[in-house]
Amino acid sequence: MKYNRCGKSGLLLPAISLGLWHNFGAGDDAENKRAMCRRAFDLGIRHFDLANNYGPPPGSAEMSFGEIMRGDFVAHRDELIISSKAGYHMWDGPYGEWGSRKYLLASLDQSLKRLGLAYVDIFYSHRFDPNTPLEETMGALDHAVRSGKALYIGISNYPAKAIKQAAKILKEMGTPCLIHQPRFNMLQREPELEGGFDAALAVGMGTIVFSPLAQGLLTDRYLKGIPPDSRATENGSLKSEAITPKMVERSKRLNALAEKRGQSLAQMSIAWNLQHKAVTSCLIGASRPSQIEDCVKALDHASFSNAELKAIEKELAA
Numbered sequence: 001m002k003y004n005r006c007g008k009s010g011l012l013l014p015a016i017s018l019g020l021w022h023n024f025g026a027g028d029d030a031e032n033k034r035a036m037c038r039r040a041f042d043l044g045i046r047h048f049d050l051a052n053n054y055g056p057p058p059g060s061a062e063m064s065f066g067e068i069m070r071g072d073f074v075a076h077r078d079e080l081i082i083s084s085k086a087g088y089h090m091w092d093g094p095y096g097e098w099g100s101r102k103y104l105l106a107s108l109d110q111s112l113k114r115l116g117l118a119y120v121d122i123f124y125s126h127r128f129d130p131n132t133p134l135e136e137t138m139g140a141l142d143h144a145v146r147s148g149k150a151l152y153i154g155i156s157n158y159p160a161k162a163i164k165q166a167a168k169i170l171k172e173m174g175t176p177c178l179i180h181q182p183r184f185n186m187l188q189r190e191p192e193l194e195g196g197f198d199a200a201l202a203v204g205m206g207t208i209v210f211s212p213l214a215q216g217l218l219t220d221r222y223l224k225g226i227p228p229d230s231r232a233t234e235n236g237s238l239k240s241e242a243i244t245p246k247m248v249e250r251s252k253r254l255n256a257l258a259e260k261r262g263q264s265l266a267q268m269s270i271a272w273n274l275q276h277k278a279v280t281s282c283l284i285g286a287s288r289p290s291q292i293e294d295c296v297k298a299l300d301h302a303s304f305s306n307a308e309l310k311a312i313e314k315e316l317a318a
């Protein structure tokens, strides 16, 4: 594993991190969840990313990871970076979502209980809240650090302007913002096009990109139709309608470029994300240990020639 410095902080993050958004809910196979985390750890993936609402049901991914912590990782706490977040709907009533101090700090306490941890390494505001003063949301994150319940803080899905404002507020409070977590992949490039990457670089924040494989669209998963055990069959965050003939054709052409590089499409996608200078870590998801193994091999060939980058852009524009 390669470890990259996170912005201007003292923290190194693995170039590939594992997220527990999918496949770690209450109904998912316990041995598979455990096997994925253990394989990731052995491959040097020391960062596991969670949120209060990951499941289903919401909260159950944190409970799954808490169980794995107790059973397998308890002796390794100091080798792990564990993150959680609050921002999306978690419980009913006026205090169960968005960015108020009330919600964020109550949710952090709940997350720590589910995880069975005294602290998380990174606590995030999961989304920008246009109706709460940014000072209040950032004040809650600052408090999380001062109360010892988080070592670092981050923001996720923030627009470029709010990234800069958040950084300024937090710097004045004396708790620098470690990291921004936006979605980024070859098909969804908002942080590159709308200034999120530049804003994070300008204020010395790291960036960890989520859904680097576009939930599986940028892998070989759908080249021959929709496999029965794939995310698209769940019709949740990835709709089966997204697997259009045009999308499949493009994936086939990208796959051919990956083959020329001696890589799987997943590996080329990860390498492509990591060559952006703002990107500290690629936050992948997986449904089985072999996918994690495949993804980590991206690091064996992570550089691109200009001709390769141009060929990729050409396929993306087609």
Ligand SMILES: NC(=O)c1ccc[n+]([C@@H]2O[C@H](COP(=O)([O-])OP(=O)(O)OC[C@H]3O[C@@H](n4cnc5c(N)ncnc54)[C@H](OP(=O)(O)O)[C@@H]3O)[C@@H](O)[C@H]2O)c1
Binding pocket: 018, 019, 020, 021, 022, 049, 050, 126, 156, 157, 181, 209, 210, 211, 212, 213, 214, 215, 216, 217, 219, 220, 221, 229, 230, 231, 232, 266, 267, 283, 284, 285, 286, 287, 288, 290, 291, 292, 294, 295
């Ligand atoms: N901050 C936010 O708002 C936010 C939002 C979304 C996600 N996230 C974070 O980002 C993490 C990753 O998101 P994601 O799961 O959408 O990421 P992703 O890496 O884009 O997609 C993961 C899916 O791709 C497929 N896959 C992975 N490796 C593969 C390989 N080597 N070969 C073929 N297929 C492969 C698997 O699909 P199958 O399941 O079909 O096998 C897997 O479930 C989440 O767990 C979460 O921590 C954050």
